[in-house]
Amino acid sequence: MGGVVRRMSETAAQRGTGNGDDRQSGGPWPLLRRWGPGIASHVALIVLWHLVVVLGEIPPFIMPTPWQTLQTLWQPDYQWPGHIAITAGEVFGGYLLAVTIGVGLAVAFTWSRPVERSAMPVLVTLNMIPKVAMAPLFIVWLGYGLFPNMVIAFTISFFPILLTTARGLREVEPELLDLVRALKGSRWQIFIKIQLPGALPYLFSGMKVATVLAVAGAIVGEFMGSSGGLGYLMQSRQGFLDTAGMFMAVILVSLIGVLMYGAVLLLERLVVVSDARVE
Amino acid sequence: MHGLSSRADIAEPFIRMRNVRKVYRTRGQDFLAVSDVTLDVGAGELVSLVGPSGCGKSTVLKILAGLHSHEGGEVVIGRAGYGPEAFEAGRDVGMVFQQPLLLKWRRVVDNVLLPAEILGLPMRAARERALDLLDMVGLAGFADKYPYELSGGMQQRAAIARAFIHDPKLVLMDEPFGALDALTREKMNLELLRIWQDSRKTIVFVTHGIQEAVFIATRVAVLTAGPARMADTFTVDLPYPRELGLKSTAAFGDYTRRIYDLLEM
Numbered sequence: 001m002g003g004v005v006r007r008m009s010e011t012a013a014q015r016g017t018g019n020g021d022d023r024q025s026g027g028p029w030p031l032l033r034r035w036g037p038g039i040a041s042h043v044a045l046i047v048l049w050h051l052v053v054v055l056g057e058i059p060p061f062i063m064p065t066p067w068q069t070l071q072t073l074w075q076p077d078y079q080w081p082g083h084i085a086i087t088a089g090e091v092f093g094g095y096l097l098a099v100t101i102g103v104g105l106a107v108a109f110t111w112s113r114p115v116e117r118s119a120m121p122v123l124v125t126l127n128m129i130p131k132v133a134m135a136p137l138f139i140v141w142l143g144y145g146l147f148p149n150m151v152i153a154f155t156i157s158f159f160p161i162l163l164t165t166a167r168g169l170r171e172v173e174p175e176l177l178d179l180v181r182a183l184k185g186s187r188w189q190i191f192i193k194i195q196l197p198g199a200l201p202y203l204f205s206g207m208k209v210a211t212v213l214a215v216a217g218a219i220v221g222e223f224m225g226s227s228g229g230l231g232y233l234m235q236s237r238q239g240f241l242d243t244a245g246m247f248m249a250v251i252l253v254s255l256i257g258v259l260m261y262g263a264v265l266l267l268e269r270l271v272v273v274s275d276a277r278v279e
Numbered sequence: 280m281h282g283l284s285s286r287a288d289i290a291e292p293f294i295r296m297r298n299v300r301k302v303y304r305t306r307g308q309d310f311l312a313v314s315d316v317t318l319d320v321g322a323g324e325l326v327s328l329v330g331p332s333g334c335g336k337s338t339v340l341k342i343l344a345g346l347h348s349h350e351g352g353e354v355v356i357g358r359a360g361y362g363p364e365a366f367e368a369g370r371d372v373g374m375v376f377q378q379p380l381l382l383k384w385r386r387v388v389d390n391v392l393l394p395a396e397i398l399g400l401p402m403r404a405a406r407e408r409a410l411d412l413l414d415m416v417g418l419a420g421f422a423d424k425y426p427y428e429l430s431g432g433m434q435q436r437a438a439i440a441r442a443f444i445h446d447p448k449l450v451l452m453d454e455p456f457g458a459l460d461a462l463t464r465e466k467m468n469l470e471l472l473r474i475w476q477d478s479r480k481t482i483v484f485v486t487h488g489i490q491e492a493v494f495i496a497t498r499v500a501v502l503t504a505g506p507a508r509m510a511d512t513f514t515v516d517l518p519y520p521r522e523l524g525l526k527s528t529a530a531f532g533d534y535t536r537r538i539y540d541l542l543e544m
Contacts, residue, residue, distance in 0.1 A: 194382065
């Protein structure tokens, strides 16, 4: 029995451990080297904006300076907090709906081929419709307010989530299935232990794309008809040629998108092992 | 020392395949993948199935795993000569493939535990066993690493540990070292022999490496190209434990020559 027990001689060190090996030196310098250029280019963009307006003597109703734009923030008559809350609510609500229904449909498709074969072509066709063109109809059907704008945000953002998740659930190595089936593993075990965790990176790549789309959807809805939100604010300020206020609204809308994206990224880092991520 | 006399095992085989046929039906066309395979494997044997690519070796393995049906002939596993317990399809099969197929999001030990989870085995005991197995395959201390932190050879060691976790009576290996470089492959051959002698499992090992087939096996079954047909089966009468130096002996050369002749090379 036995024989000499030989230990492995290949080591993980030869391959590196995947991350962090190239920034071993301590102190703030590596951080600065990593993030410095990105921050600098943002500052440069703002400086450039300022210089173009000042040196080109552009009137404020065409383009305000960064400072003039920022100043609108503390003027109470804009009622920023309320408008931000409305838009953020629409974006978030529509997005949540998109994730729920997108993932739900993707799961249904992997469980039933006939359902996929019949429903998927219809969804692809519907996806060809420019969602923005549907906005006026949604308003006819659903009226003004938060809900129709949420629905528009949903329709725009749900398809990429469905597509990436469905693809992720399908990407299973056939031999891995053999391995589980040889153990008489159930369909449910394959789904819960292999398919679903394997699809997470794909789901997240879809969710990242969808954040930007959801924001766009909510704003389009507000343009079409609403009584609040940053899109509504922009339209109402357009009449006064209040360009600074409109600029600020655009910046705040973008910020909502950035924060959403950041939150999804953070969640991904918590949930998905680094090697499995899909960029 | 494994003094397996092949005649005795064949008289009371653990696996008994007789004139097995397998036909795939794709788009109304029949494709004969396996035409006539007859093979006996004794309990505790390590048998190589060797043959060119596409000769249906993998199909034979999948039939043994219960993944494929077969049209003609008979396949019996574990009827006689293997203690009081009968062979139970599912619970008693471990598989290793050419790719490690580790789940990227699971740590090595949790990958090894996958079959135990699927079979619903008591997890506390299984976890202990997983750590022992990782020790056995030379991965002690790597239990909490993720697959991407391991080299290809190490990943395949983890895959072997996974195939043993539920203590199956039969381990099926489908070109398990085919994706590794030549040196790692030879090292893994030695490791496999050690693991086999430690565990005393019955192993069926599919390969297209003629040297590998002879070096590890108690017996070699040679299959010719599609449809798979059994060209010959012979016992490798070389003593264990085997060392790599064996490959340069005349006796070893006679065995490999025999396979080359059968494959008309």
